[in-house]
Amino acid sequence: MGAIPKPPQGQFNVLYFASANSFTSKEYDTLPAPLPISQLFDALEEKHSGIKDKILSSCLVTVNLNYVNVPNDDGEDASDSSVVIQAGDEVAIIPPVSSG
Amino acid sequence: MKKVHSLIQYCQGLNPEVKYVGYDEHLTPQNAEDVVNAYDVVLDCTDHPTSRYLISDICVLLGKPLVSASALRTDGQLIVLNNPPAAQGSTDGGLCYRCVFPKPPPADSVVSCGEGGILGPVVGVMGVLQALEAIKLIAAGIGRENSSIPKEPVTPSLLLFSANSSTPFRSIRMRGRRSNCFACSASSTLTLKELKAGSLDYVQFCGVTQPINILQPDERISATYYKSILASGTEGRSLLLDVREKEHFDVAQIPGAINIPFSTFQTKSRSTSNGDAPRLEWLPEDVASDASIYVVCRVGNDSQLVTKKLKDMGLDRHGERFIGDIKGGMKAWKLEVDQTMPFT
Numbered sequence: 001m002g003a004i005p006k007p008p009q010g011q012f013n014v015l016y017f018a019s020a021n022s023f024t025s026k027e028y029d030t031l032p033a034p035l036p037i038s039q040l041f042d043a044l045e046e047k048h049s050g051i052k053d054k055i056l057s058s059c060l061v062t063v064n065l066n067y068v069n070v071p072n073d074d075g076e077d078a079s080d081s082s083v084v085i086q087a088g089d090e091v092a093i094i095p096p097v098s099s100g
Numbered sequence: 101m102k103k104v105h106s107l108i109q110y111c112q113g114l115n116p117e118v119k120y121v122g123y124d125e126h127l128t129p130q131n132a133e134d135v136v137n138a139y140d141v142v143l144d145c146t147d148h149p150t151s152r153y154l155i156s157d158i159c160v161l162l163g164k165p166l167v168s169a170s171a172l173r174t175d176g177q178l179i180v181l182n183n184p185p186a187a188q189g190s191t192d193g194g195l196c197y198r199c200v201f202p203k204p205p206p207a208d209s210v211v212s213c214g215e216g217g218i219l220g221p222v223v224g225v226m227g228v229l230q231a232l233e234a235i236k237l238i239a240a241g242i243g244r245e246n247s248s249i250p251k252e253p254v255t256p257s258l259l260l261f262s263a264n265s266s267t268p269f270r271s272i273r274m275r276g277r278r279s280n281c282f283a284c285s286a287s288s289t290l291t292l293k294e295l296k297a298g299s300l301d302y303v304q305f306c307g308v309t310q311p312i313n314i315l316q317p318d319e320r321i322s323a324t325y326y327k328s329i330l331a332s333g334t335e336g337r338s339l340l341l342d343v344r345e346k347e348h349f350d351v352a353q354i355p356g357a358i359n360i361p362f363s364t365f366q367t368k369s370r371s372t373s374n375g376d377a378p379r380l381e382w383l384p385e386d387v388a389s390d391a392s393i394y395v396v397c398r399v400g401n402d403s404q405l406v407t408k409k410l411k412d413m414g415l416d417r418h419g420e421r422f423i424g425d426i427k428g429g430m431k432a433w434k435l436e437v438d439q440t441m442p443f444t
Contacts, residue, residue, distance in 0.1 A: 003266040017260060018175040019209060022345065023363050027265070054363075058205040060258075060272075067258075067274050079279075094260065094272070096201045099172040099213045100147040100223075 004028050012089040014044065020055050020093040024048050033087035037063075037080060038071050040091070059095040127151060129295045129302070132158040140243030143234055144168040145227070147212055149204045150302040156181060156197030157300070160188060160283045161292050165237055168197060169230035172216050173347075176226035176261035179274070180233050182284070183256070189286030191276060194256055199278040207307030215398075217347060222263050229259065312401040314408055319424045323432040326394060330355065338392040339384075343406050344430070352441045354396065354433060358382060362402040365409070380415075392422040400429040 004027060007013045012033045016024050024047075031043055040061070045052045061070050063085060071081040085091060108120040123135055127146075136142060136158050144155045144166060152168070159166040163185035169178045179200065186193025213223075258272040277284050294300065321329075329338070342349050342357040349359040360382045393410060397403040403425035410416070416423045426432065434441045 017262060018172065018177075019205070019211075021175075022173075025361075025364060054206060054209055058201060058203040060200060062272050065270065065272055067272060092270075092272075094177075094258075096149070096152075096205060097170040097172050097175050097177045098147070098149045098152050098205070098210065099216065099218070100145045100170050 007088060010087050012085055012087060012091060014040075015090065015092045017092060017094045018097050019095045020051075020059065023051055023055050031085075033085055033089065035085045037061075037068060037083040037085060040070060040085065044093075055093065055095050059093055062092045062094065064090055065092075127154060129154060129298055129300060133162065133292055133296065136162055136164060139164065141234055141237050142166045143230055144170075145230070149210060149306045152197055153204065153305065154302050157283050157290060157295065159185070160196050161290065161295065163187070165194070165242055166197070167230050167233045167237070169226045171218060171223045171226045171261075172211065172213060174219055174222055174263035176222055178226060178229050178233070178259040178261070180237070180256065183237070188284050188288050188290070193277060193284060195274060195277050196281065196284045198283045199281045200258065200274065202278065202282065204306040207309045210306075219263060222261070225261055225263075309401075312404050315404045315425060319407060320404075320427045321394070321424055323426055323428060323436040326354075326396075326426050326433075327437045337387060338394060339387055341382075341393065341395045341406065342430075343395060343397045343402050348398065348430075352430075354430075357396065358384070362397065362406065365406055389417065390421045392424075394424060394426060396426040396433070397429045399431045400425065400427055403429060 004013060004015065007030050010033055011030045012035070014029045014031060016026055016028060021027060029044075029047060035043060041052050041056045044056065057072075061068055063083065068083055069080040102122075102124060104122045104124065108122050111118065111120055125131065127135060132154060136155075142155065142159050142164050144152060146152060146155065147170075152170075156166060156168070158164075159182050163182075165183040165185055166181040167178075168181055170176060181194060181196050181200075183194040184192065256274040256276075258274055260270045260272065262268055262270075279285055280287060282288060283290050290300075326340075340354060340357040342353055342359050343362040343365060344359070345361045345363065346359060349357075349361075353359070393415065395403040395406045395410070397406075407423055407425045410423050415421065428435070430441070431443055434443045
C-alpha cells in the first residue's frame with residue numbers, strides 16, 4: 001500500500017486500523033474540517049452504516065497521535081469534549097487487537 | 101501434549117539456564133492471585149478479551165507491571181501497563197488495560213487468529229518487541245527496593261504495527277490512569293476478595309455469542325441438498341451468495357458463489373427512501389427476478405441474518421422467489437459434501 005496522501009485543503013484524514021480497516025475496507029477517509037470531536041462518530045456512521053456499534057463503541061481514538069477521550073452518549077468522561085478536529089489533522093480509529 | 105508443556109520444551113531448547121514453571125489449568129479469577137503473585141512482571145500473550153481484562157485486573161490488584169502484546173492478521177499492538185505499579189487511585193501509577201479499552205468489543209466481532217488468520221512474522225515482531233520491553237523492566241530492577249524505575253509515570257505509549265502500511269510503526273501518546281477507570285482509579289471497587297468471590301463475570305462482561313435461529317425450517321436447506329441442486333442443473337440460474345469475509349472466501353468457496361462480505365453487505369444493499377426497489381450493487385444484471393437466492397457463511401449465523409434482510413427488502417417478491425440459507429454454512433459443506441475443502 002502506498003503512503004496516505006495529505007488531506008485536501010479544509011479536510012482531515014481518518015485512518016482505520018485493524019478491524020476498523022476490515023469493516024470499512026478502507027485505509028482512510030477524508031472528512032471536512034473543522035469538526036467537533038463529539039460529532040466524529042456520527043459523521044463516520046453516516047459513511048459506514050453500523051460502524052458505531054461494531055467498532056467505535058469500543059475503540060481508541062487519537063488526534064495527531066495523541067489519545068483523546070471521545071465524549072460518549074452516557075456522558076461519562078467529557079474531559080475532551082471541547083476538542084475540535086482541524087484541517088490537516090490526522091485522526092486514527094484504533095480498535096483493540098486481542099488475539100495473540 | 102498441552103500447549104504449555106510444548107512451549108516449555110521449546111524454550112528449554114533455546115535456553116536451558118532458565119527455570120520454567122508450567123500451569124496446567126486456565127487462569128481464572130479464583131487462581132489468578134496465586135499464579136501471578138509469585139512473579140515480578142507479567143507478559144500477556146493470550147488471545148481473548150476475557151483473559152486480557154482478567155490479567156490486567158490482577159496486575160493492578162497485585163501491583164505488577166504488565167507487558168501486553170497482541171497480533172491478528174497483519175496488525176499488532178504493544179503497550180506496557182501498570183508501570184510503575186501503584187495502589188488503586190494513586191495517580192503515580194501507569195494506566196491499565198481498562199484505561200485504554202474501557203469497553204470490550206462486541207462479542208460477535210472478536211476474531212481469533214485461528215479464524216482470522218495471522219502472519220507468522222507479525223506475531224514474531226510483536227513477540228520480540230514484547231520480550232524486549234520485559235527485559236528492560238527486569239534490567240531496571242522491577243520489584244526491587246532500589247530499582248531505577250522512575251516513580252513518576254513516563255508518558256506511556258501504545259505501539260501500533262501495521263504490516264501492510266507504508267508507515268508500519270506508529271507510536272500513540274497515551275495518558276495516565278483514567279479518572280473513572282473501573283480497575284485502577286480512586287473510585288474503583290475492585291478488590292482481590294471480590295475477584296476471588298467471582299463477583300466479576302469476565303465472560304458476561306465481554307459478551308457471549310448465541311447461535312442465531314431466526315429462519316423457519318423451510319427457509320433453510322442442507323449442504324447436501326444444495327450439492328444436489330448444483331449437480332442436477334435443473335434450477336436454471338440461481339444465485340449463491342457467500343457472505344464470509346474476503347480472506348475466507350479467497351481460500352476456498354463453493355463453485356459459482358459470489359462474495360459479499362457480511363461487513364459490507366449493509367452498505368452495499370441500501371434500501372431507497374422513495375419506495376423503489378433497493379439498489380443492489382452486487383446483484384448480476386442477467387439474473388432472472390425469480391431465480392432462487394441461496395446464502396452461505398462460515399457456520400450458518402450471518403447467512404440467516406442476510407436471508408432475512410433480503411426478504412425484508414422484498415427481494416422474494418412475496419414468495420415468488422426462493423431465498424434461503426445453507427444450514428451450518430461452509431462447515432456443513434466440508435462435513436457433508438467436500439472433505440478436502442479447507443475450513444477457516
